[in-house]
Amino acid sequence: MGKKSPDVLTIMAIVFIPLGLMLMIPGIIAGVLAGELFFAIILSVCGLPFVIVGIVFLVVSSKRRKMILELKENGQRIYAKFDRVDFNYVVEINHAHPFIVYARYEDQMGTIHMYKSSNLNYDPTGYLEDREIPIYIDPSNPKRYYMDIDSVMPTIEYH
Numbered sequence: 001m002g003k004k005s006p007d008v009l010t011i012m013a014i015v016f017i018p019l020g021l022m023l024m025i026p027g028i029i030a031g032v033l034a035g036e037l038f039f040a041i042i043l044s045v046c047g048l049p050f051v052i053v054g055i056v057f058l059v060v061s062s063k064r065r066k067m068i069l070e071l072k073e074n075g076q077r078i079y080a081k082f083d084r085v086d087f088n089y090v091v092e093i094n095h096a097h098p099f100i101v102y103a104r105y106e107d108q109m110g111t112i113h114m115y116k117s118s119n120l121n122y123d124p125t126g127y128l129e130d131r132e133i134p135i136y137i138d139p140s141n142p143k144r145y146y147m148d149i150d151s152v153m154p155t156i157e158y159h
Contacts, residue, residue, distance in 0.1 A: 007064070013057035020050030068136075071146045075136035080105040080115055080147075082128040088119055099123050101149055103133045117147040127153055 006014075024047035031040025080103035087097040098119035105113045115135050131152050138144040 007061055009057040009061035009064075013054040013061065016050045016054030016057065020047040020052075020054060023047030024051065067144070068146050071136035071138060071144070072148070075146070076139050078105050078135050078137060079132035080113075080135050082131050082133060083114070085123055085125045085128070091119060093121075101128065101133070101147065103135065103147060105135065113142075115145060115147050117149050120149065122156070124149065124153060 023043050027040045027043025027047065030036040030043070083102040083104045085099050085101055088100045089097055091098055098121055100119060101117040101124060103115050103117075105115065107113065128149075133152055134148045136146045136148065
């Protein structure tokens with residue numbers, strides 16, 4: 001599998017942190033070199049929220065990657081059958097809703113467990129029909145899981 005592209009939160013952090021710093025640094029320089037305390041305070045106050053939001057985005061993204069890695073290493077792996085693909089109507093990106101994959105798993109007691117993937121920007125239905133998708137579950141908290149769609153999908157390159 002090739003190198004994964006950064007997730008949305010990482011991209012947002014890459015935008016927000018430099019934007020905040022572009023406001024804060026000139027303000028600090030103006031305050032120190034020119035003695036313009038007013039501009040230093042105004043620009044720093046304007047830039048600080050961008051830096052803080054960018055850092056929060058980085059922390060959340062990092063925790064998500066860490067959770068996925070932890071579940072892949074220590075979680076219980078099951079194979080769930082592909083059920084369907086649907087839109088995530090809660091999210092809208094460029095006037096379009098991302099796709100979500102649903103998969104089902106039947107345990108030894110006959111209980112059916114439904115799992116859903118993270119948002120996808122394409123419809124993977126044709127690639128997943130009649131496939132089993134690996135799902136990594138935290139044994140101490142079954143609601144904490146990761147559906148590994150990437151492992152069953154072909155490599156897709158856009159040109």
